[in-house]
Amino acid sequence: MEEKIVFQSVSKSFKIKQKNGCSILKAVDNLSFSISSGEILGLIGLNGSGKTTTIKMACGVMKPDSGTILIENKNPFKRSMEYRKKVSLIMGQKSRLNPDLSILDSIMMYSSFYSIPPKTARNRTMEFSAMVDLSENDLNKQVRKLSLGQRMKGELTLAFIHNPEIVFLDEPTLGLDFLTQRKIRDFIKDYCRETGASMILTSHYINDIETLSDRILLIDKGRKLFYGTTDQLKNLVPDNSTISFDCETDINSHLEGFNYSVNENSYILKINSNNVESTIQSILKNCRNIGNLSVNKIGLEEVIETVFKGE
Amino acid sequence: MIMSIFKIQYKIYSMYKIHFFSDFAGHILFPVLINVLFWKGMADSNVLDYSFVDLMVYIIMANLVMSLSQVAIEQKLSNDIRSYKLAQQLLIPVSYHKKVAIETISSGLVRFLFVYLPLVILILILYGKMNLLFFILGIISILFSFILNFLISAILGEFSFWLTEVWGIAAIKNLVFVVFSGAMFPLDILPVNILIAFKFLPFSYMSYVPTKILFGNYPFEGIFHSYIIASAWCLILFCIERNIWKFGLRKYESCGA
Numbered sequence: 001m002e003e004k005i006v007f008q009s010v011s012k013s014f015k016i017k018q019k020n021g022c023s024i025l026k027a028v029d030n031l032s033f034s035i036s037s038g039e040i041l042g043l044i045g046l047n048g049s050g051k052t053t054t055i056k057m058a059c060g061v062m063k064p065d066s067g068t069i070l071i072e073n074k075n076p077f078k079r080s081m082e083y084r085k086k087v088s089l090i091m092g093q094k095s096r097l098n099p100d101l102s103i104l105d106s107i108m109m110y111s112s113f114y115s116i117p118p119k120t121a122r123n124r125t126m127e128f129s130a131m132v133d134l135s136e137n138d139l140n141k142q143v144r145k146l147s148l149g150q151r152m153k154g155e156l157t158l159a160f161i162h163n164p165e166i167v168f169l170d171e172p173t174l175g176l177d178f179l180t181q182r183k184i185r186d187f188i189k190d191y192c193r194e195t196g197a198s199m200i201l202t203s204h205y206i207n208d209i210e211t212l213s214d215r216i217l218l219i220d221k222g223r224k225l226f227y228g229t230t231d232q233l234k235n236l237v238p239d240n241s242t243i244s245f246d247c248e249t250d251i252n253s254h255l256e257g258f259n260y261s262v263n264e265n266s267y268i269l270k271i272n273s274n275n276v277e278s279t280i281q282s283i284l285k286n287c288r289n290i291g292n293l294s295v296n297k298i299g300l301e302e303v304i305e306t307v308f309k310g311e
Numbered sequence: 312m313i314m315s316i317f318k319i320q321y322k323i324y325s326m327y328k329i330h331f332f333s334d335f336a337g338h339i340l341f342p343v344l345i346n347v348l349f350w351k352g353m354a355d356s357n358v359l360d361y362s363f364v365d366l367m368v369y370i371i372m373a374n375l376v377m378s379l380s381q382v383a384i385e386q387k388l389s390n391d392i393r394s395y396k397l398a399q400q401l402l403i404p405v406s407y408h409k410k411v412a413i414e415t416i417s418s419g420l421v422r423f424l425f426v427y428l429p430l431v432i433l434i435l436i437l438y439g440k441m442n443l444l445f446f447i448l449g450i451i452s453i454l455f456s457f458i459l460n461f462l463i464s465a466i467l468g469e470f471s472f473w474l475t476e477v478w479g480i481a482a483i484k485n486l487v488f489v490v491f492s493g494a495m496f497p498l499d500i501l502p503v504n505i506l507i508a509f510k511f512l513p514f515s516y517m518s519y520v521p522t523k524i525l526f527g528n529y530p531f532e533g534i535f536h537s538y539i540i541a542s543a544w545c546l547i548l549f550c551i552e553r554n555i556w557k558f559g560l561r562k563y564e565s566c567g568a
Binding site for chain 1: 397398566
């Protein structure tokens with residue numbers, strides 16, 4: 001598949017002024033990744049890990065100290081008109097909507113920047129607003145009278161009005177309730193599937209990343225910790241599944257070599273997902289009156305925590 | 312696009328009816344009231360070339376001109392630069408400057424058409440000084456005033472590439488403008504040497520000169536002379552602004568704001 005966004009050995013440092021001179025902070029350190037057409041890359045990192053700097057460099061508003069960044073094989077820092085018409089940068093909490101006007105007013109003004117005829121802009125607005133569950137009444141209300149969720153939905157409608165092919169999403173669901181988060185996630189997913197747009201997404205909500213991303217880039221202090229699919233990330237942790245069950249017989253002797261804990265008759269085993277089947281067979285063979293048997297894969301959040309700890 | 316921005320600015324302005332009254336009260340009524348009290352005392356006891364009525368009419372008109380051409384985009388630029396918003400604006404297919412300029416002109420034009428123009432015409436008619444030629448020349452002078460204000464305000468706002476806050480500088484700017492532009496008193500009551508010096512600075516072209524031209528109290532050759540000096544200042548400030556923007560953006564692109 002065609003690679004839309006390419007990062008090759010990109011580094012970026014900042015000079016930090018201190019009382020006794022200056023220190024150098026490496027925000028991004030030798031980072032490489034690529035995003036294909038229609039792919040969503042989830043960027044994960046703790047606060048100050050270099051996510052925002054990476055997004056700023058990717059969209060062409062911050063230059064790297066070294067390395068190469070290409071968007072559709074072109075230098076994004078030239079910010080050509082052709083490039084600007086294809087790109088969109090969305091940040092939760094940083095609204096482009098004018099608080100004194102309605103969402104529709106702002107959308108119509110921004111549409112004129114992209115030379116979108118008013119009728120087309122209106123139709124697209126209606127289409128997108130239906131996808132994010134924003135009523136016509138909300139579209140015509142003064143923005144300052146809308147809830148945070150409604151504003152964010154309006155912001156997304158505005159940001160996608162020109163059908164961007166490359167989208168940078170920085171914390172799009174920040175501060176939103178879970179239902180609104182889900183609506184926004186569905187919208188992003190549908191948009192990407194229908195248009196084949198490529199996206200970089202950062203979010204502190206791991207659910208966003210897990211639901212939306214095709215691949216994940218885990219960074220810490222600007223360095224790449226992991227780059228791959230969600231399943232590959234989960235496989236980094238050996239004991240990535242748990243088997244829980246109640247057993248009346250003492251089977252401790254059969255569980256030697258397993259990572260497990262027991263509380264009265266309740267057992268919890270941590271094992272690799274590849275061994276789930278054989279382990280269950282072994283348990284069933286040795287345990288009489290087994291009850292409440294369940295198998296769970298550990299959440300991405302736990303995996304990420306483990307990766308950060310074991311860095 | 313221009314019509315679209317103009318419509319938006321009209322909507323923003325008319326969104327709150329209080330804008331019409333706050334513009335009138337804050338920029339015209341209160342400054343004039345303060346001046347009436349002060350200059351009544353001065354004119355009654357002094358040998359100024361202005362009668363009390365002349366002074367009052369001048370001050371009303373000078374404040375109108377000043378308010379009309381006043382641009383306060385420092386805080387907007389500062390907010391955009393200090394936050395992530397500039398990054399977003401740099402990625403839309405319209406130059407940031409062009410967008411800010413059209414927004415400012417549109418909002419100025421809305422205020423001009425709906426508040427200031429009727430008042431300017433009314434004052435000129437009531438004062439018996441309505442002359443179409445001087446009116447047009449005065450409007451041209453106001454245009455220069457607007458450009459000067461815009462450029463100075465933009466320069467101060469762009470200091471945000473290096474400074475955390477610019478409101479202090481903006482407050483000083485407003486004070487300097489009010490005193491040296493001639494909005495508070497006619498500059499020709501000052502000693503001649505100071506007046507001549509003022510003519511080489513940009514401030515008098517923001518209120519004193521346009522007001523005098525509107526009243527037809529400015530000699531023809533002086534009008535064209537004023538256009539030349541104001542144009543020169545526009546050019547100088549434009550070059551300064553472009554360079555500050557260029558260096559500021561370079562800094563923004565290399566290490567943010």
